[in-house]
Amino acid sequence: MYRLSHVIQHYAWGSTTAIPDVLGLVPDGLPVAEAWFGAHASAPATVLTEHGNVPLDQLLVADPVRHLGSGVTQRFGEQLPYLLKLISAETPLSLQVHPAAQRAREGFAREDAAGIPRSAPHRSYRDANHKPELVYALTRFDAMVGFRAPRRAAELLDDLDTPLAADLAGLLMADATSSGVRAAFEWLLDPRTRPGAAEVQAFAEACARRLAAGSPSPRTDRTVMRLAASHPGDAGAVTSVLLNPVTLEPGEALFVPAGSVHAYLHGLGVEIMANSDNVLRAGLTGKHVDVVELLANLDCAAAPPIRIAPERVFTSTEIFYAPVDDFELSFTRLNDGGTIRVPGRGPRIVLCLEGEVEIASREDGVLMLARGQAAFVSSADGPLTARGDGQIVQADVP
16 A cells, blocks of 8 residues: 555646645635546656656556556556546536547557647547446535437527527427437537637526526526526537536436536535546636537437446445446445444545544555545555544445
8 A cells, every 4th residue: 555645737727725725625715626546648647666756657557466466457558547637616517428439549659640649729539439437425415417319499589589589499499309409509619610709708698588577497607697607608508508407415426428518607516537637628618628629529329327326335435336337436424433444445545524534454454544534545455444433435446
C-alpha cells in the first residue's frame, strides 16, 4: 500500500470551497473543479515510496504484474483502467459527449498524425480510450443526461411564443423518432443553422415569462434561464429542452455511457470513469468546441437516465456495479465496531471521505487515512480490512 496524493484541477466552473473541505485544505480563492486520484498521463497522482514521491503511472510500469495483477495487464495493458475523481460544479459544465472505444482510437491516431500536441487546447482526443463514467452524489447533484422523448420535448415548446421554439417544435414533430431528435439538436448547434444570440435571449425570456405565469415544467424553464445567464447567446442553453433533467440526492449514483450527451449543473460528487480525458464539447464553455466530432459520437436514442442501485455486502459496504469492465465503486461506513473486510480486488484506490479509518492488508501492513487522504493498494496486497469511525470510497476493477 502507498499513500496517494491527488492532483487539483482549477477549472472555472468549480467551487472554491467544496473539494477543499473534503480534502481538509484551506481555500485559496481559486475554483477547485476536480481532484484526480489516478494514473492518467496528463495528471498522474503521486505515491510515497521509500525513494520519495513517484508518479503513479511510473510505479505501475516498473512492476505491472505486482501492482496491477496479471489479469488486469492482460485486459488493459500496463495502465490503471480507471480514473477516480472528486468533482464540484458551482456553475454548469459544458454540453458534452464522451467517445466510444473505436472512435477514441481513431480520433487519437488522427490528431497525432496531424501533429497536434497532446496538451494543445484545441485537441479533442487526449488519449485513445473510451470514457464511460459514473457519478455518486455527496450533495444534491443536478444534471442533464440523454434525450427526452421527442413528443415530450415538443410539448415543452408549445406555449413558448418565439419563432425559435416554433421552428424547433416543427423539426421534432416532423419526425418523432431519434432521427428527429438528431435533426433538432444538430440544427441548434451547427454553425450554419444555429440561432443567434438575440434568438437565444428571446427564448430564455419566454421561459421566464412562462415560469412566472405557472409553467408546466418549472425545472426546464429555470435550467434554460440559468444556462442563458451563464453563457449568454449560447444555443446550448436551448438544447436543455431536449434533454432529461436529473437530480441525485446524496448517496445516489448515475451512469453516463459513451455517446450520451450530458452536462452537470451543480453539486459535489465522487466520479469514476475509464482512464480517459476525452471530452467532446458542443457549447456552454470557453474551452475547445468540436460540434462535428460530438455529433459523430452522439447516441440520439431517447431513454431515461441510467441510475445505478447499489448492492449491499458485508453489511457496511454498498457496491455500485457499472455495465463496463473498467471500474466499480464501493462505499464503506465504519463506526468503531471492530475490523471489517472491504470487498474488492486488483489495483485499488481508497479515499477517506469522513473521520479516520485504518486500512490493512495481509501483505503490506496498515495505513491510517484521515478525511481527504487516499491510498493506492497494489493487486499483490490481497484483501483489505478496515476499522475506525468514518467512511471510505474504493475504486477497483471488476
